[in-house]
Amino acid sequence: MECIVKGIVLGGVTYKDKDKILSVFSLEKGLISCKLIGVLKENAKLKAVKEPFCFAEFVLTGKNSNFYTIPSANIIDSFFDLTADYDKFAVACSVLEIVKKVAMEDNPNEALFIEMLKALKVLTYENVDENVVLMKFLISIFEAMGYALSLEKCACCAENFIGKRFFNLESGDIVCFSCKRPEMNIKPVI
Numbered sequence: 529m530e531c532i533v534k535g536i537v538l539g540g541v542t543y544k545d546k547d548k549i550l551s552v553f554s555l556e557k558g559l560i561s562c563k564l565i566g567v568l569k570e571n572a573k574l575k576a577v578k579e580p581f582c583f584a585e586f587v588l589t590g591k592n593s594n595f596y597t598i599p600s601a602n603i604i605d606s607f608f609d610l611t612a613d614y615d616k617f618a619v620a621c622s623v624l625e626i627v628k629k630v631a632m633e634d635n636p637n638e639a640l641f642i643e644m645l646k647a648l649k650v651l652t653y654e655n656v657d658e659n660v661v662l663m664k665f666l667i668s669i670f671e672a673m674g675y676a677l678s679l680e681k682c683a684c685c686a687e688n689f690i691g692k693r694f695f696n697l698e699s700g701d702i703v704c705f706s707c708k709r710p711e712m713n714i715k716p717v718i
C-alpha cells in the first residue's frame with residue numbers, strides 16, 4: 529500500500545552501511561520513521577532527501593518493523609539558505625529539536641506542523657531577529673498544547689515586568705531580570 533505525505537526531515541541515523549533511517553514529521557501522520565534504501569551510495573538519487581530541514585512530498589510504502597520505506601520523494605524546499613547564517617541555523621536546529629520532543633508518533637498535529645514550517649520559512653527568507661522567531665514559535669506551540677504563558681508577570685517573583693523578559697527554555701517560564709540565573713538556559717524576549 530502506497531501513500532503520499534508532506535513532511536520535514538528532523539534528522540536521521542545510518543543503517544546497514546548505505547541506508548538511512550529518517551525521523552520525519554509529517555502533516556498527515558505525525559512523527560514517522562522512514563527508511564531510505566541505498567541513499568549513502570555515491571549516485572543515490574534521493575541523496576538530498578536525507579538532510580535535516582528537507583521539506584518534501586514523500587511517497588511511503590508499507591510499514592515493516594516500525595519503518596516506512598521511501599521509494600521516491602519530491603522536494604518542495606531544502607531551506608538551504610539557512611546554512612548561510614549561523615545564528616539562524618542554530619535557532620532552526622532548536623525548532624527541529626523541540627518538534628522531536630513534542631510531536632507524537634503516528635499522531636498528526638496540524639498546528640505544530642504549520643508553526644514549524646512558518647518558523648523555518650521566516651528564518652530562511654526574512655530579515656528578522658531569530659530569537660523573536662523562536663519565541664513566537666514556542667508561545668504558539670505552548671498555546672496549542674494548552675499552556676498559558678503569562679507575558680505580564682514574572683513566573684518566579686510574580687511582579688509585573690518592567691524591563692526585559694527572559695524565557696527559560698527548560699521550564700517554559702518567563703522571568704524578569706532579577707530572577708534570571710546564569711545557570712538557566714534562557715533567551716531574551718522582546
Ligand SMILES: [Zn+2]
Pocket residue numbers: 682683684685686687703704705706707
Ligand atoms: Zn522575577
